[in-house]
Amino acid sequence: MSTLKHKGKGPQAMTANELQDGFSVWLDPSLNWTRIFADALRTEDEDLMEKMQDKADADEQNNIVVGTYFIDIEPDTGLPVRYREKFRVKGPSYDTADLLESQ
Amino acid sequence: MYRYDEFDAQLVAERTKQFRGQVERRLAGRLSEAEFRPLRLMNGLYLQLHAYMLRVAIPYGTLNSEQMRMLAHLAEKYDRGYGHITTRQNIQYNWPKLPDVPDMLDDLASVQMHAIQTSGNCIRNVTCDPYAGATAEEIEDPRPLAELLRQWSTLHPEFSFLPRKFKIAVTAAEKDRALIKAHDIGIQVVKNEAGEVGYKIIVGGGLGRTPIIGQTLREFLPKDELLPYLTAALRVYNRYGRRDNKYKARIKILVQETGIEAFTNQVEDEYEIIDVSDIAVSEAELERISSYFASPDFEDLKDDPSELTSAIADNRAFSLWAKNNVAAHKASGYSIVNISLKPLDLAPGDITAEQMRVVADLADKYSFGELRTTHQQNLVLPHVKQADLPALFAQLQAAKLASDNINLITDIICCPGMDFCALATARSIPISQAIAERFADPERQRTIGEMQIKISGCINACGHHHVGHIGILGLEKAGVEFYQVKLGGDSSEHAEIGKVTGPGFSESELIDGIENMVDLYLKQREEGERFLDTYRRIGIEPFKEVLYA
Numbered sequence: 326m327s328t329l330k331h332k333g334k335g336p337q338a339m340t341a342n343e344l345q346d347g348f349s350v351w352l353d354p355s356l357n358w359t360r361i362f363a364d365a366l367r368t369e370d371e372d373l374m375e376k377m378q379d380k381a382d383a384d385e386q387n388n389i390v391v392g393t394y395f396i397d398i399e400p401d402t403g404l405p406v407r408y409r410e411k412f413r414v415k416g417p418s419y420d421t422a423d424l425l426e427s428q
Numbered sequence: 429m430y431r432y433d434e435f436d437a438q439l440v441a442e443r444t445k446q447f448r449g450q451v452e453r454r455l456a457g458r459l460s461e462a463e464f465r466p467l468r469l470m471n472g473l474y475l476q477l478h479a480y481m482l483r484v485a486i487p488y489g490t491l492n493s494e495q496m497r498m499l500a501h502l503a504e505k506y507d508r509g510y511g512h513i514t515t516r517q518n519i520q521y522n523w524p525k526l527p528d529v530p531d532m533l534d535d536l537a538s539v540q541m542h543a544i545q546t547s548g549n550c551i552r553n554v555t556c557d558p559y560a561g562a563t564a565e566e567i568e569d570p571r572p573l574a575e576l577l578r579q580w581s582t583l584h585p586e587f588s589f590l591p592r593k594f595k596i597a598v599t600a601a602e603k604d605r606a607l608i609k610a611h612d613i614g615i616q617v618v619k620n621e622a623g624e625v626g627y628k629i630i631v632g633g634g635l636g637r638t639p640i641i642g643q644t645l646r647e648f649l650p651k652d653e654l655l656p657y658l659t660a661a662l663r664v665y666n667r668y669g670r671r672d673n674k675y676k677a678r679i680k681i682l683v684q685e686t687g688i689e690a691f692t693n694q695v696e697d698e699y700e701i702i703d704v705s706d707i708a709v710s711e712a713e714l715e716r717i718s719s720y721f722a723s724p725d726f727e728d729l730k731d732d733p734s735e736l737t738s739a740i741a742d743n744r745a746f747s748l749w750a751k752n753n754v755a756a757h758k759a760s761g762y763s764i765v766n767i768s769l770k771p772l773d774l775a776p777g778d779i780t781a782e783q784m785r786v787v788a789d790l791a792d793k794y795s796f797g798e799l800r801t802t803h804q805q806n807l808v809l810p811h812v813k814q815a816d817l818p819a820l821f822a823q824l825q826a827a828k829l830a831s832d833n834i835n836l837i838t839d840i841i842c843c844p845g846m847d848f849c850a851l852a853t854a855r856s857i858p859i860s861q862a863i864a865e866r867f868a869d870p871e872r873q874r875t876i877g878e879m880q881i882k883i884s885g886c887i888n889a890c891g892h893h894h895v896g897h898i899g900i901l902g903l904e905k906a907g908v909e910f911y912q913v914k915l916g917g918d919s920s921e922h923a924e925i926g927k928v929t930g931p932g933f934s935e936s937e938l939i940d941g942i943e944n945m946v947d948l949y950l951k952q953r954e955e956g957e958r959f960l961d962t963y964r965r966i967g968i969e970p971f972k973e974v975l976y977a
Contacts (some may be wrong), residue, residue: 347524387457388455408904408909419858424774
């Protein structure tokens with residue numbers, strides 16, 4: 326019986342937030358954390374998912390990330406299924422900081 | 429002005445040192461996230477959608493110029509150059525990093541500020557009429573009362589783990605600028621028939637997923653009975669408030685389920701057995717607190733000095749700003765100045781570090797160094813000489829802080845929504861900006877008159893949409909944002925919850941629908957009517973017709 330925590334269907338990606346900076350991150354194919362979702366590992370391979378879970382657990386234990394969980398991925402677009410997760414990928418659609426940086 | 433006494437200074441210093449140790453242990457792995465989370469939340473630190481967020485308390489929305497400069501320093505050194513004024517008169521930073529937060533708290537402590545009780549199931553930062561101490565409408569300055577409540581509730585051992593968070597708002601004016609009927613407890617300073625000053629206690633109000641207007645718990649409470657009586661009310665809530673269901677845990681649900689009469693009896697019964705002398709504060713202590721809030725040394729001036737009247741005659745922009753953003757002061761020759769944080773290009777309530785410093789300088793130059801934040805997400809300079817208004821306006825213009833839209837259709841309350849908040853279901857900032865853009869014409873705004881649009885990005889209602897003349901709730905279904913509309917809400921002393929119009933809209937449909945409703949109001953309104961008045965007179969149906977046209 327699978328011990329995987331993910332409950333989703335179809336392709337999955339593993340996400341978390343960095344402990345120090347708080348930024349959203351995803352596991353990449355090398356099982357390192359990336360802030361760039363385009364580089365995220367998206368897979369339906371159960372064995373790979375088990376490795377992703379192990380890596381996430383270890384890095385949570387090692388205080389690199391917090392709040393690890395699998396997210397569902399749309400097979401056709403490669404983007405997260407849930408709207409909230411899409412937003413974590415895109416970042417704020419408006420941020421006063423961006424306005425300040427552009428000035 | 430509010431200031432720390434020796435106990436506050438020690439308490440905050442110890443708390444900051446304690447949190448520094450907790451952060452160090454978390455980073456070193458000696459605290460798990462499960463252990464650390466409640467500790468960080470007790471110090472105002474959330475983990476939001478994209479990053480950490482630090483919420484800093486601004487006690488009853490009052491701060492001085494030195495504190496405002498420190499808030500600017502925090503924005504620049506530890507964040508991304510700006511802060512966000514919240515609907516509870518606090519300020520939030522959207523991008524702090526965990527290792528920096530102890531330093532931020534140390535910096536805050538150096539100007540007598542902190543982030544304690546800005547989260548958690550405790551008595552939160554007390555909010556207050558932003559015109560307190562400046563308006564002639566009040567019976568007395570309510571800030572000593574707010575400060576007494578702050579001292580009483582700070583780390584209160586009995587009330588630090590309530591069934592749910594607990595919010596108190598106070599005012600001393602009949603005109604309610606503190607939304608007291610939408611708080612767990614609202615306190616209004618009142619006079620009884622004998623002319624004695626005391627408190628009217630409202631209980632069980634709140635917005636969120638179950639919006640309820642508060643009911644009167646006591647019509648008149650003698651001043652010296654306040655803390656014992658509140659203790660009784662909190663004890664009843666602590667005992668009977670539902671801890672089995674987070675969504676039914678606020679006192680408003682308890683009051684509703686118990687009934688106001690039975691709830692009042694429970695509080696009075698509890699009050700009977702309280703040792704008042706153990707809790708009530710002495711007259712001397714009250715005087716000590718009140719002395720912190722002595723009025724500044726106002727000069728003996730006359731209203732409408734020539735500097736003001738000639739600027740009104742010569743400068744149309746100033747004249748419009750003065751008409752809309754400036755309110756009457758209790759001292760002749762002085763005014764209360766509202767600084768709008770609702771320009772077209774920023775999110776409602778956002779203020780840059782540079783603007784914070786400008787405002788701090790202006791407070792020093794023109795307002796005895798005092799500032800206020802408002803639950804409408806604006807700022808107030810409470811004591812400005814009328815003769816200084818033209819010069820002040822010019823400097824606000826230079827800092828892009830001279831929007832003359834206070835209480836108009838573009839003075840929108842708006843939560844951070846899905847752009848930042850982990851709880852949100854839809855974005856709210858772009859909706860607010862789209863409405864502001866659609867109604868950007870200042871003449872049109874003035875023609876429409878007083879209008880309160882309030883937007884929340886989820887049912888938790890931080891954007892107060894339930895009490896907006898037009899309230900907007902952002903939701904999401906199958907990956908698509910849509911917006912539900914409420915009409916007829918009122919956040920004033922005549923507080924009322926708005927009515928849902930029906931199915932929701934896409935963003936573009938929503939903006940068109942709002943414009944249709946505004947146009948209908950302009951056609952239908954009678955002399956002197958605001959949007960809300962016309963709505964009340966003709967009812968919801970005509971508005972629904974044009975909204976869904």
